[in-house]
Amino acid sequence: MADYILSLDEGTTSARAALYDREGRRVAMESNPIECHYPNAGWVEQGALAIWEQQLDAARRTLQKAQVAASNVAAIGITNQRETTVVWDRATGEPIAPAIVWQCRRTASWCQELAARSGALITEKTGLVVDAYFSGSKIRWILDHVPGARERAAAGDLLFGNIDTWLIWKLTGGASHVTDVSNASRTMLMNLASGDWDDELLGMFGIPRGMMPRIARSSEVVGMAGASHLGAEIPIAGIAGDQQAALFGQACFRAGLSKNTYGTGCFALLHTGGRQPVSAHKLLATRAAQLDGGAQFAIEGSVFVAGAAVQWLRDGLGLISTAAESEAVATSVSDSAGVYMVPAFVGLGAPHWDGHARGLISGLTRGATRAHIVRAALESIAYQTRGLVEAMEADSGQELVELRVDGGATANRFLMQFQADVLGKPIVRPADIETTALGAAYLAGLAVGFWSGTEEVEKFWKAERVFEPKMPESEREHLYDGWKDAVRRCRS
């Protein structure tokens, strides 16, 4: 049997490929940037063909770097930026429009009208809050705006896919038109309970069922990547959306385990096992990666501005010259001296969902310095995460024992310690923080018997550092009360 698993990790800003050995160790990783285009205010697009070319190139270079032949790769796993929408011609393989990226707001007003009409029904069916973020309204937009598209779709000539589906279709030369439950649960067109496309939803969005890919499990062979691409035929055996792949890569396979990713924003997911969650706190219910017949669920909450607040300190205020410098500046003072920053630059996400809230810095006195403001910005990331975690615990009726973390800002030790303190829970940083690519590799490897089961894979996961809470409870609650007060002040 072959000795490696290849993971393709197609993110918003880069297409990466990584190669893993039998012990789950990453032996090579290569990446190519992906360009975004902003043709109108609030619009975000990418070239679907460019994504494919950059992803394939990253995969080829990864194999070259590791000096591993494609014939020695047991399977390919794919993880992707979720919700980003591609529509292409079944016969020619040509996209009929640029890919509409998840961040794109062009369908926001249509979604507002839809929410007013049918918001409760859609949330009940999909677990999602009606928003332009998800794929459904993006597909509709393409059908409405590309001349002739609606007729071609009705005739069965057009196909829809998120980036996973698009890459698999290209890799298999058009033989497989498939996605997995975790990606499908972000389209707003899948019935969360049944795991199938929902005809009533397809009708509401005006999308013919014939455009939609087959929904597979996250870990099964869905097709063969053609030999012309990487040098040998390789089974494609794992698919998951990026956040669900990261949950899997953090070895969160069971109810009660959770991870938080600290990047531009934060994405927290709590596994709820086979139980479909219903959120009373405006979090999203979604599908977790699924290995076998049994549906798996998660609750998801996101913070829009996390690491981006640090970028603002650097680029907007010029208070620091690099993101990493924030740590030394923050720890040059012993506390934030009552200064709070609420980085509600684009409103507040879960659990507030206040699109009109705007950011503030509060508690300023004559003694406040740049260090207090920098510290307050880092602390805001931890406070926002506590808000998500509390909402998740309330929704699931489960108490988190620890929070596993990944993402660029987890390099900041002050932030990690403060997070442990303000949550009163251990924060666990794993040895391999490329958890997204790793999760897709696990899913593929498990499907082809490269690894025997989740028990084997679980042993690969190692904590690099655990941040234990040290702050007395009275202080933790006092600080958090101050944060809640600052949030109240910035609400619209």
Ligand code: ADP
């Ligand atoms: P994304 O995948 O969203 O692009 P990354 O996981 O690459 O994000 O993380 C980058 C983000 O983390 C940036 O917003 C940056 O400001 C922040 N960041 C990176 N290093 C640090 C650090 N040492 N301290 C605080 N924030 C950091």
